[in-house]
Amino acid sequence: MYALVALGYTLVYGIIELINFAHGEIVTFGAFVGLAVLAALAGTPLSAAATALPAAFLVSMAVTALLGVTLERFAYRPLRGADRLMALISALGASIFLMNAMMLAIGRDSKPFPAYLSEPVLQRGDLVVRQLDLFLIGLTILLCALLDLFVRRTRIGRAMRSVAQDQEAARMCGVSVNATVSITFVLGSAMGAAAGILNGLYYGVIRFDMGFLLGIKAFTAAVLGGIGNLRGAVVGGFVLGISESLIPAILAAPPFSVPEIFDYKDAVAFGILILVLMVKPSGILGEEVPEKA
Amino acid sequence: MNGPRAATWLLWAGPAFVLAWVLGFLLTPEVRGLAEPQDFAGLAGLAALAAIAWCAWRALDRRGLLTVFDEARHRAPAQFGLSVLLCAAVFPLILAQLGKYYWIHVGALSLIYVILAVGLNLVVGFAGLLVIGFAAFYGIGAYAAAIVTTEVGDLPHMIWLLIPAAAVLSAAFGVLLGVPTLRLRGDYLAIVTLGFGEITRIVFTNWDTLTRGPRGISGVGSFQIGGWNLMHPLDVGPLRLDGDTQYYYLILAAALLGVFLAHRLNHSRIGRAWVAMREDELAARSFGIDVARCKILAFAIGAAYAGVAGVFFGSLQGFVDPTSFSFLESVLILSMVVLGGMGSLSGSVVAAVLLVILPEKLQMLRDYRMLIFGLLMILLMIVRPQGLIPSRRRMLELGSRPG
Amino acid sequence: MSAPAEPVLSLRDVTKHFGGVRAVNRMSLDVPSGAITGIIGPNGSGKTTLFNLISGIYEPQAGEIVFRGRPIHGEPPHRVSMLGVARTFQNIRLFNEMLVIENLLVGMHAQLLSGLWAAGLRTRRFIAEEQSALQSAIELLEFFPELAGTHDTVVKNLSYANRRRVEILRALAARPALLLLDEPAAGMNTTEAAKLLRDIRRIRDRGVTVLLIEHNMSVISGVADHVVAMDQGEKVVEGSFDEVSRHPKVLASYLGSD
Numbered sequence: 001m002y003a004l005v006a007l008g009y010t011l012v013y014g015i016i017e018l019i020n021f022a023h024g025e026i027v028t029f030g031a032f033v034g035l036a037v038l039a040a041l042a043g044t045p046l047s048a049a050a051t052a053l054p055a056a057f058l059v060s061m062a063v064t065a066l067l068g069v070t071l072e073r074f075a076y077r078p079l080r081g082a083d084r085l086m087a088l089i090s091a092l093g094a095s096i097f098l099m100n101a102m103m104l105a106i107g108r109d110s111k112p113f114p115a116y117l118s119e120p121v122l123q124r125g126d127l128v129v130r131q132l133d134l135f136l137i138g139l140t141i142l143l144c145a146l147l148d149l150f151v152r153r154t155r156i157g158r159a160m161r162s163v164a165q166d167q168e169a170a171r172m173c174g175v176s177v178n179a180t181v182s183i184t185f186v187l188g189s190a191m192g193a194a195a196g197i198l199n200g201l202y203y204g205v206i207r208f209d210m211g212f213l214l215g216i217k218a219f220t221a222a223v224l225g226g227i228g229n230l231r232g233a234v235v236g237g238f239v240l241g242i243s244e245s246l247i248p249a250i251l252a253a254p255p256f257s258v259p260e261i262f263d264y265k266d267a268v269a270f271g272i273l274i275l276v277l278m279v280k281p282s283g284i285l286g287e288e289v290p291e292k293a
Numbered sequence: 294m295n296g297p298r299a300a301t302w303l304l305w306a307g308p309a310f311v312l313a314w315v316l317g318f319l320l321t322p323e324v325r326g327l328a329e330p331q332d333f334a335g336l337a338g339l340a341a342l343a344a345i346a347w348c349a350w351r352a353l354d355r356r357g358l359l360t361v362f363d364e365a366r367h368r369a370p371a372q373f374g375l376s377v378l379l380c381a382a383v384f385p386l387i388l389a390q391l392g393k394y395y396w397i398h399v400g401a402l403s404l405i406y407v408i409l410a411v412g413l414n415l416v417v418g419f420a421g422l423l424v425i426g427f428a429a430f431y432g433i434g435a436y437a438a439a440i441v442t443t444e445v446g447d448l449p450h451m452i453w454l455l456i457p458a459a460a461v462l463s464a465a466f467g468v469l470l471g472v473p474t475l476r477l478r479g480d481y482l483a484i485v486t487l488g489f490g491e492i493t494r495i496v497f498t499n500w501d502t503l504t505r506g507p508r509g510i511s512g513v514g515s516f517q518i519g520g521w522n523l524m525h526p527l528d529v530g531p532l533r534l535d536g537d538t539q540y541y542y543l544i545l546a547a548a549l550l551g552v553f554l555a556h557r558l559n560h561s562r563i564g565r566a567w568v569a570m571r572e573d574e575l576a577a578r579s580f581g582i583d584v585a586r587c588k589i590l591a592f593a594i595g596a597a598y599a600g601v602a603g604v605f606f607g608s609l610q611g612f613v614d615p616t617s618f619s620f621l622e623s624v625l626i627l628s629m630v631v632l633g634g635m636g637s638l639s640g641s642v643v644a645a646v647l648l649v650i651l652p653e654k655l656q657m658l659r660d661y662r663m664l665i666f667g668l669l670m671i672l673l674m675i676v677r678p679q680g681l682i683p684s685r686r687r688m689l690e691l692g693s694r695p696g
Numbered sequence: 697m698s699a700p701a702e703p704v705l706s707l708r709d710v711t712k713h714f715g716g717v718r719a720v721n722r723m724s725l726d727v728p729s730g731a732i733t734g735i736i737g738p739n740g741s742g743k744t745t746l747f748n749l750i751s752g753i754y755e756p757q758a759g760e761i762v763f764r765g766r767p768i769h770g771e772p773p774h775r776v777s778m779l780g781v782a783r784t785f786q787n788i789r790l791f792n793e794m795l796v797i798e799n800l801l802v803g804m805h806a807q808l809l810s811g812l813w814a815a816g817l818r819t820r821r822f823i824a825e826e827q828s829a830l831q832s833a834i835e836l837l838e839f840f841p842e843l844a845g846t847h848d849t850v851v852k853n854l855s856y857a858n859r860r861r862v863e864i865l866r867a868l869a870a871r872p873a874l875l876l877l878d879e880p881a882a883g884m885n886t887t888e889a890a891k892l893l894r895d896i897r898r899i900r901d902r903g904v905t906v907l908l909i910e911h912n913m914s915v916i917s918g919v920a921d922h923v924v925a926m927d928q929g930e931k932v933v934e935g936s937f938d939e940v941s942r943h944p945k946v947l948a949s950y951l952g953s954d
Contacts, residue, residue, distance in 0.1 A: 093670025561815030581806030
């Protein structure tokens with residue numbers, strides 16, 4: 001799941017070299033749209049998992065993509081080519097704006113997310129594997145693979161990569177930079193929406209500010225995998241997810257025996273982030289880029 | 294235009310006008326909703342004030358008085374300083390006469406934000422390092438004051454020592470954050486500082502034995518001189534100065550000193566190195582500027598400002614808890630810097646005061662506060678990235694005028 | 697060697713690769729003191745990389761760079777600058793939001809000593825130092841009559857040619873022993889360029905050794921005392937302009953491209 005959110009970051013960063021601070025909020029938005037669809041379908045013949053979930057995913061991904069494009073159009077495009085610092089502040093502003101807009105629209109409380117696919121498929125002692133877990137992993141891998149294929153194989157994907165390399169040159173070759181960046185936001189936001197719904201299904205509740213933490217963690221994953229590198233983001237997502245649950249568990253058990261560590265679970269993610277950025281900013285799969293002089 | 298004289302006149306009229314405007318603002322009824330007649334009166338008052346400010350600004354701008362003012366300010370900085378000082382000093386006295394004691398407290402708070410905004414501006418505006426978790430340093434200062442005065446015991450004059458101590462402590466954390474992030478690009482730095490801010494908050498919330506967790510620490514010590522506690526009312530002739538008023542003066546002195554030092558730094562080799570580094574890091578490195586040292590210095594000084602502000606905050610409120618140093622607090626301070634204009638010290642001062650007092654009046658918009666800040670950041674970056682009061686690089690004048 | 701005096705700067709077998717690309721390969725060079733040395737070569741022949749190696753932006757993978765008898769390879773740029781090497785950039789890199797005079801003052805950064813406390817307290821020494829720095833900056837500005845009256849202009853508002861001039865002055869403000877100029881005449885018209893080359897000779901006459909990159913042969917003909925031709929990261933030939941310009945390899949690469 002971190003992998004999916006991380007994809008959104010990496011995609012946008014790879015193309016326009018801007019951290020989309022608002023991506024976490026995009027994910028949250030996607031989750032709420034998904035929730036709205038599921039709520040609307042509840043009680044109708046379409047409420048079964050086989051129909052309701054695909055509907056929720058499709059609608060949410062479409063609507064969220066629209067939000068992503070709008071965001072890009074208003075908050076980022078006017079600042080393309082301007083100072084990085086300014087674009088960053090605008091992105092931060094967008095994040096704060098969206099977070100608070102959702103808070104005002106939906107309220108401060110957590111909203112319950114309907115449970116789907118909760119039957120266990122495998123049960124051995126404490127270990128329970130639900131359908132949902134398999135679905136989550138499966139869908140993540142599927143979407144990542146599709147995206148990878150899209151970027152590598154299609155004409156638009158090529159355009160995206162060319163814009164990432166050199167906007168000016170791409171424009172000369174007849175690639176519409178605006179359109180390409182928009183498509184990037186469509187893809188990134190749609191992935192974010194899917195991640196938002198999965199997040200809701202997995203934890204059973206969603207909240208207006210869940211994107212904040214999720215966003216930072218996913219960004220960590222993206223950096224971990226080498227930002228701008230799609231496959232790296234997926235690997236980074238899995239690595240972060242696993243280490244986040246393992247590290248506190250290890251520290252709480254002997255020989256460290258600090259059970260208080262669970263209070264600091266979120267701090268661990270930030271700690272990993274800072275550590276990764278310090279030690280290897282290019283990520284585990286990243287390559288060194290020569291400094292432009 | 295008979296330049297110099299008109300200009301000197303402006304030096305006194307400007308701050309006096311601002312003072313009158315702020316007082317007018319405070320006297321306008323609060324806007325709590327849109328139901329009572331009082332709300333509409335308040336709204337009308339605010340609109341009128343906004344119009345007055347805008348007209349005054351335009352008039353100054355159109356007649357070229359702004360430049361004259363600017364010139365005069367730099368020709369006679371002492372006079373301008375005196376004029377600002379006088380207006381700022383009279384402010385709480387007038388409020389006390391009017392019985393608006395609460396606003397004195399707000400005034401003192403806004404001065405704390407002046408220190409914060411100026412400190413952050415040194416880092417973001419001058420050195421060009423986007424630090425998002427700035428409230429962490431603020432919190433470190435405040436918690437240091439709270440923990441030491443409650444745990445060690447409130448020795449009479451210890452809190453004075455806490456000011457430099459908190460500055461050093463926060464600066465140390467600034468260096469701690471600065472050193473490993475030296476090689477990071479701007480956007481990574483932003484995220485790391487954000488992470489640092491969150492970690493600090495999580496520690497404040499969870500380190501029960503030291504910070505008492507979410508319950509916070511109350512009974513933070515107050516400033517004393519001899520047997521005179523600044524929190525207790527003081528009679529000066531016919532005037533009775535309450536605790537907030539005395540704190541207001543104390544913090545005013547600190548804020549002025551802070552702005553003054555920042556101004557001097559700005560017009561020195563160090564300030565030039567910061568701006569050069571912001572403009573073109575590679576070129577700066579090629580001209581003998583040790584970029585690493587410059588960045589760490591910026592971090593340390595910015596953090597020290599925040600640490601000092603934290604001590605004042607803790608002591609003024611008498612209470613600290615983690616919510617005062619959240620992500621939103623960092624955003625608020627950053628908004629001040631952005632609104633005032635990055636690299637503009639006077640902008641930071643004005644924006645800090647505005648962003649503290651405006652929401653007090655517009656209670657109706659309270660919930661929308663952060664929403665508006667977010668929108669403000671986007672719009673400012675697109676429409677007016679230089680902020681309310683653009684910074685103007687100008688000649689340093691040390692007696693004689695060059696060429 | 698045709699070097700008339702002790703070299704200010706010596707390069708021995710300096711090599712820099714980027715991935716598989718050999719940007720500079722086993723380059724050796726002596727820059728004679730008090731003269732103007734021109735480096736010519738087609739685009740991509742490694743001239744700018746060579747400058748980045750000398751000024752410390754890159755660290756060579758092999759070889760050594762000795763400046764006034766002291767090895768400087770591996771030193772960070774600000775150290776190299778303090779030792780007396782100043783430079784300009786091919787695509788002007790000024791501090792655009794700062795005033796012309798401030799750009800020059802930044803150039804003097806290394807000579808000024810006042811620290812934090814001096815600036816905060818505004819000590820007498822600080823004032824004296826700033827004052828004299830300002831004075832020398834103003835004097836320096838007179839070097840180019842075109843820049844008269846621009847001292848408190850923000851750099852980004854200057855014309856292109858004037859920005860080139862300010863960049864050269866910023867480098868001179870550092871009081872270098874060696875000045876590296878990366879295509880100083882690029883983007884100027886013929887008259888301006890000719891004028892600038894005369895100015896560069898004036899710089900040499902002030903006792904500054906100049907190392908100059910130029911890919912236009914005609915520009916360098918009148919100005920360089922000593923010419924080095926590079927191609928594909930290697931030295932092709934060096935000597936006087938006439939010797940170099942008659943060299944078959946140089947002729948080939950220039951006849952081909954011009």
